[in-house]
Amino acid sequence: MNLKEQIENYKPYNEQEEKDKETMLKYINTFYDVLTRNNEFGHFTASSWAVNKEIQ
DSSP: HHHHHHHOOOOSSSHHHHHHHHHHHHHHHOOOOSSTTTOOOOOOOOOOOOOOOOOO
């Protein structure tokens, strides 16, 4: 499943998430380079933390 399909299938938790979903889909449908920094208006990105409670 690609990014657009994942967003389309997402069930918003509240009204703000519904608006955010609409905005993201509009953005994906408008620009072809939404996953790179080449898009001068913005791009999709993700972050995460890997935590190991055994290491102090």
